[in-house]
Amino acid sequence: MLHIHQLRAGIEGREILNGIDLEIKAGEVHAIMGPNGSGKSTLASVLAGKPNYEVLGGSVEFLGKDLLEMSPEQRAREGLFLAFQYPVEIPGLSTTNFIKTAVNETRKYRGEEPLDAVAFLRQMKEKMALVHIDQSLLSRSLNEGFSGGEKKRNEIFQMAMLQPRLAILDETDSGLDIDAIRIVANGVNKLRRKDNAVLLVTHYQRLLEYIVPDFVHVLYSGRIVRSGGKDLAHELEEKGYDFIRQEAGLAEEVKA
């Protein structure tokens, strides 16, 4: 469902992604790992359509359509969801009202009837249970005063409400303790269906114990330098990112 071909992108004149090739099929879980500065978050941002990032080459096809031609809201409505690494706090914006607006604008785009208050509340209760989110959190302003764990759970809650086809989780485990990771992972796993897919962007292997990937890719200097199964993640954990750097270094020498 997602086909990235030779994607090059950067920001403020710096090229960060140097030719990414990646294919994600429905039902799959992919993990992208890499050292800091490798371009992991850039990839997530570019896919979501974050302003200020420039695409310098390549293409991205999502569900048969040209993703890069779409505005951020179109990408969301087509079924792409980004769980942010640092979710924004918006004082004064009621979480519940915000999610209702989001759900209904997406439904409208898909030609579905908007949810009325009753149906919406029912769906909310269902999804709240999934990620152990309390009513008290949702009646507050969006993310205001939320702990790191609460913010990440709120991201997964929104994902549950919007039911995307492709969920990109940008370092969702960063800053979380084991219990929080377990809850988040549980939520993500429960949302998996045959027709959706997950792309996990992560620095550490820890999350992958709970959300088991089908494919692991290693990003280094803006390129995917290795791909493998879930065992690759273990290898990385044992050897660290240095061995990737060495391999990449050797490859450079060979090329030259």
Next chain:
Amino acid sequence: MNSIDFFTHRFNTLQGSNGSNGLGQLRARAFQEFNRLGIPSGKNEEWKYTRIGPVFNKEFRMVPTPGDSSLSRTDVDRTLGLPGQKDATVLVFVNGFFSRSLSNFADSNLSVMSLEEAASGEAKQWVAEHLGQSSHYVKDGIQALNTAMLQGGLFLEVRKGVAPTRPVHVYHVADLRFGTNFSQPRILVRLGQEATLQLLEISGRLGDADQDNLSNQVIEIVVEKGAKLEHARIQNDGPRSSQVSTTHIRQVGASYAQSTLISLSGSILRNNVQVVFEAAACEAHLYGLYCLRGTTHVDNHTVVDNLKPQCFSNELFKGILDEGSTGVFNGKIFVRKDAQKTNAYQSNKNILLSDQATVNAKPQLEIFADDVKCSHGCTVGTLDEDALFYLRSRGLSPESARAQLLKAYAMDILEKISHEPIRQYVDRLISERLAIDAS
């Protein structure tokens, strides 16, 4: 006739029939003050951005005496039709004159009478001492003009230790069915020791949408020790309506006062909000939200005068300006020599949604004590880009995202209105203005 002649004629007529009582002397002094200071021109620093002269020079019809209007209660309800009326004490002014017959007050904890009655009855000593104090902070004659033609004003008193059972709504109705109107309502409030009062002022127009009207309102509120005041003013009368409002709050004992100003539409709206700490350990909060479009101009001038020590004041004024609207904020804070341990905070935030919208902000702090904490801040900007992207990444269109963020921005001021039906009413007005689907 030009406006000075008009005012002189009105003053003379009024004094002719009423000149001998206490109010007559007050009027006379005020009229002298008006003649001395006049209507301000653009050269007056405090009116630099607000050209009020031409508004006063228009040919307004001033209804000669109270009771000239043939309005019924139904007319009033239709004009204003505010929710929460059933749980409120409703006091109605028509064209600037208090109308007992159109009002509904049956709360034994609230004393309601005309200023004339108050000035000649039991409270006359108190009224003589406290009426007409508000123009100390201005160098123009507009407040004096109101005092000079004092007639049909309202006196409210909440006695010691008591709280009215219901919030008080003051409705200022402009009856424009027979032409334009210039009205000058006057209110004096005494909030006794340990008493509390929730007071809302709102105006409305009846009649031709194309008529101009001008209102020059003054409310003076004296807050005694231990008392708690919550005052709010809502301005939403459309582009033909101009208003100069003065809210003068004197805290004469350690007490709490809060005043919230919501301005949504009008032609020229000038609001003077003045808080005077005449006792130690007072607390006051001033809030304002101006959400404007078209060519509406709102000028908020605040004064917080710390005469005594250990007082706390906080001002937060927020603006959302679209199209060709313009805003002014001038916040003066005085900290006098003896006002040690003063804490005074002031913040003015503005969001400009168009290239033509402008705002002029000027904090003025005059500090004469040396152990104080004061801060002021002003921002003019646009919406947060990260927040906009976050909302769009959830499927909201850019317009919808902007509307949600603007509403969120307005919320902390909106929340200061504690009377639920009114808060929801204003919430709806703002949502409509921002084109947010309320469903």
